[in-house]
Amino acid sequence: MKRALISVSNKIGIVKFAEVLQRLGVEIISTGGTYNQLTEAKIKALKVEDITNFPEMLNGRLKTLHPFIHGAILADRSRDEHIKQILDAKMKLIDMVVVNLYPFKETIAKPDVTLKDAVENIDIGGPTMIRSAAKNYKDVVVIVDPDDYEKIAGELESTCGTVSDASLFSLAVKAFQHTCEYDSVIFNYFFKRFGNLKETEYKNTKVYIRPYLKIDNRESQSESQSESQSESQSENEVAYKSRINTFRNSNGSYIEALNLQLKKIQDLRYGENPHQKAAYYKFTDTDTRCFADSIQLQGKELSYNNILDANAAFSIVKEFDKPCVAVIKHNNPCGVACATTVTEAYRNAHFCDPLSAFGGIVACNFKWTSDAARFGADKFIEVLIAPDFEEEALKILGIKENLRVLKINFDLTSHLANLKSDNYKSKYTDLKSVEGGLLIQDIDENVAGSEIFKVVTDTRPSKKQIDDFLFAWQIVKNVKSNAIVLTANSSTVGIGAGQMSRVDSTKIAIEKAKDKVRGSVLASDAFFPFEDAVEIAIKAGVEAIVQPGGSIKDKEIIALCDKFKVPMAFTGIRHFKH
Numbered sequence: 001m002k003r004a005l006i007s008v009s010n011k012i013g014i015v016k017f018a019e020v021l022q023r024l025g026v027e028i029i030s031t032g033g034t035y036n037q038l039t040e041a042k043i044k045a046l047k048v049e050d051i052t053n054f055p056e057m058l059n060g061r062l063k064t065l066h067p068f069i070h071g072a073i074l075a076d077r078s079r080d081e082h083i084k085q086i087l088d089a090k091m092k093l094i095d096m097v098v099v100n101l102y103p104f105k106e107t108i109a110k111p112d113v114t115l116k117d118a119v120e121n122i123d124i125g126g127p128t129m130i131r132s133a134a135k136n137y138k139d140v141v142v143i144v145d146p147d148d149y150e151k152i153a154g155e156l157e158s159t160c161g162t163v164s165d166a167s168l169f170s171l172a173v174k175a176f177q178h179t180c181e182y183d184s185v186i187f188n189y190f191f192k193r194f195g196n197l198k199e200t201e202y203k204n205t206k207v208y209i210r211p212y213l214k215i216d217n218r219e220s221q222s223e224s225q226s227e228s229q230s231e232s233q234s235e236n237e238v239a240y241k242s243r244i245n246t247f248r249n250s251n252g253s254y255i256e257a258l259n260l261q262l263k264k265i266q267d268l269r270y271g272e273n274p275h276q277k278a279a280y281y282k283f284t285d286t287d288t289r290c291f292a293d294s295i296q297l298q299g300k301e302l303s304y305n306n307i308l309d310a311n312a313a314f315s316i317v318k319e320f321d322k323p324c325v326a327v328i329k330h331n332n333p334c335g336v337a338c339a340t341t342v343t344e345a346y347r348n349a350h351f352c353d354p355l356s357a358f359g360g361i362v363a364c365n366f367k368w369t370s371d372a373a374r375f376g377a378d379k380f381i382e383v384l385i386a387p388d389f390e391e392e393a394l395k396i397l398g399i400k401e402n403l404r405v406l407k408i409n410f411d412l413t414s415h416l417a418n419l420k421s422d423n424y425k426s427k428y429t430d431l432k433s434v435e436g437g438l439l440i441q442d443i444d445e446n447v448a449g450s451e452i453f454k455v456v457t458d459t460r461p462s463k464k465q466i467d468d469f470l471f472a473w474q475i476v477k478n479v480k481s482n483a484i485v486l487t488a489n490s491s492t493v494g495i496g497a498g499q500m501s502r503v504d505s506t507k508i509a510i511e512k513a514k515d516k517v518r519g520s521v522l523a524s525d526a527f528f529p530f531e532d533a534v535e536i537a538i539k540a541g542v543e544a545i546v547q548p549g550g551s552i553k554d555k556e557i558i559a560l561c562d563k564f565k566v567p568m569a570f571t572g573i574r575h576f577k578h
Contacts, residue, residue: 001141001161004096005069006038006045007031007126009103010146015041017098017149024161029094051092065125073097073132077139096141097133101126101178105185105284122186127179134179137172138165144178181284184261254440265292271304278304290428291315291408294385298397299404302383305330306361310383310406313363316478319445320365321416325349325372327381328361332498336475337491343371348491350379353512361385365412368393387412419445444575448473453546453569456558461567465521465544469569472523473546477575483525484509484533486517486542493520502526506533510540517541525575527551531560538564548574 004026008014011034018028018038028045030038038045052066072094075082086093102123107113133142141163143152148171155163262281271278280302282292291311296302302310313328320338325345327335335352339345342364350357361383362376368384370392376384377396384397385406397405432439450466452473461469472487479485479497484505486494494513496505502524510517518541527550528534534545534557545561549570561568 001026001095001156001163003027003029003072003092003094004098004141005029005048005073005094005129006098007034007048007129008098008100008146009123009126010100011037013146013149014038014098015043017153018043018045020153020157021096024156026096026161065128067091069094069129070132073129073140074136075139076136094140096143097129098143099126099129099133100144100146101130101182104182104189108185108189118189123182127182130175130179134172134175137168141168142171142175144171144175148174181261185284188261258438258440266302268304268307269301276304280304280307294406294408297389297394297405297407298401299383300402302404302406306383306404309361310363310385312478313361313383314365314385314408316475317363317365318410318412318415319419319474321412323364323366325362325364327352327357328363329356329359332480333475333478333492333495334360335492335495338471339490341371342366342369343375346372346375350376352492353495357381365410370396373397420449444477444577448571448573452571452573454549454572455567455569456549456554457561457566457568459562459565459567461544461569465567468521468544469523469546472521473571476523476525477577479525479577481525481576481578483575483577484537485523486510486513486520487523488516488520493517502528503533503536506537510537519543521546523547525577527554527574528557529553531557534560538566542566544568546571548572550574 001021001024004021006014006018006028007030014034015037018041021028022043028038028043029048029051030045031048035045035047048066048069051072052068067089068091071086071089072091075086075091075093077083077093102121104118104121104123107121108118110117130142130144133140141152143149152163152167152171155167261284263284265280265282268278268280270276291314294310308331309328312331313326313333316326316328316333316336317324322338323340323342323345324336324338325342325348326333327349334356335349337345337348337352339348346362346364349362358380360381362381362385364372364384364386366386367388367390368386370390373390373393373396377399381403383404383406385408387408387410389397389405389407394405397403428443430441430443448470450470453461453466453469455461468487468490471490472485472492475487475492475495476483476485479495482496482499482502482505484496484502485492486509493516494509494511496507496509496512499505499508506522509522513520520542521544522537522542524533524545524547527548529551530553537545538561543566545566545568547568547570549572551557554570558568
C-alpha cells in the first residue's frame, strides 16, 4: 500500500483513518474540503492538481476526471503492458480510493430545494473513481462507507499495509451498491418530475414543473400563473415540493421502470412459517414518519407476522382523530373502537371478540396511558404500538418482558389534515409480489365524509346511524374480503372476514356480535349480489346498512330494506382487500 486518494463529503472519521495511513507511510492525495481538513489536522497530503498538473475548474465540477487519476486506479498490476504504459506515462499507481458522494438525497429532502441545488449535488467524479476502483478490486481498496474505516485500518496495521482478498471483494460489492443507489435516487427524482412531460411544456429548453397538488394549504397554481412564472423565474430558482409517492412521475402515473431503494433493517428469525427465511427492509427515500421507523422499546425480537400485523393495526387507528384502539389477528381486526379515553377504546375493542383477541396485536393512535396498561395487564398480547407511552405505563408493561412495545414517530394532527385534503395523494404504495413480477397500487387511504353516503331507502338514517356509518366504513376497508362489519357507538361488535361468500361473512359477524347485533349498523366492503345476506342481517337485528351498491339486485335489496324500514346508504366506493 503506497498511495491513497481521499475525497469525501461525509468527513466523519476521515482524519483518524488518514492518520493510520500516514503512520504506515502511505502517500495521500486529496481534493477541496477534504484536503483542507486533513492538512489542518497536520496530515501531509498532495492536491489532485499536484498529480495531474491540471487545476480544478468549472467551479469544482472538474477535479479528478484525468488519465493520471483513472489510469493509476484502473491499471491491472498483473498485466505487464499495463505497468509499462503507467511507467511510460510517468504515472504513480493509486492503491486505495476513499470516496463518498455529494449528499444528493439529503439535498432533495429539503423543503425549499431548488433544481439548481439538486443539479449541483449530482456527483460526477466521485462515482467514476468508485467504479474504477471497484472494477479493479483485486489491486485497489475502495471504501465508500465510514463504518468500514476501523475494520480496514485494523487490517492494514496488522498486516503492515495489506488487505485480504475477501475484504477487497466485499468492499467492491458495497461500492457498486453505493453508486447504484445513488444513481437510482437521481433517476427517480428527475423522472418523477420530468419523465412524462410533453414537448410543449418545455420552454426555451428550460424546464418548469407546474405544481399539481396543494402545498402548505395553498392551491396549486393555474396554468396561466405557471406560464407567467416560468417566464420570470429561471428553472434554477423554482423550489420543488411534492407529495408524490415513490413510484409516480410528474403527471401522477406510475413510472415505466422501478428502481427500488431499500435498506435492510434486520434479518428475521423466519417468515410466516419456520421453514421460510425472511428479512425486513425499509425504503430509503421515505420520510421518517412511517411505520418502518418504529422504535422497539422492549420485548422479544419482532417476527415477520408481528410486523405485518402491527402495520395493519396502526394503519387502522391512524385515520381517526380521537382515541382509537385496534386489536389484530392474522392481519384482520377482531375489534376496533374509538372513545373519549384510550382505556375505554381498548376495553370496547377487546370485548368485541375477547376470544380472538388472545395473542393479538394492539395499536393506538394516542399516548398509551397507565390506566390502559393496567386494563391490559392480565391480557396476553404479542405487540403494542402507539405514538408515545406514559412513564407509569411503561413500568407496568415492563413486567411482561416478552411483550414487544413499539413507539412510532407519528404526528396524528398533521397526518389527518393531509388525509382530508382534497388533493391528498399518499406517499406510500401497496406492493404485492407475484411469481416473476410485482403489483403496485395506491394505498386505500381516503377518509370518508358523510357526503359520500347516498340514502337509497325511504327510511332515512338517524344522526347516530350516520356516525356509525362513518366509523364502520373506515373499518370495513381494513378487513379481508368478503368483509362484513357490525358496529354500534363507534365500536365494532362483530366482524366477518375473508370468506368466499358474503352470506358466510354476514353469519360470522352476527355470531360474533351475539346479542349486540340488535341495533347495530352493518357495513359491507362490496355490493350484495343477492338479498339473502341482507335479509339474514335484518332478521338478526341490524338496523341500518351501508354498502357500495352497484349490484343488479340493488332494486330488490332496497325494497327489502324498505319493507323492514331499515335505512340503507350507497357509497359508490368498493373496498376489496385481498
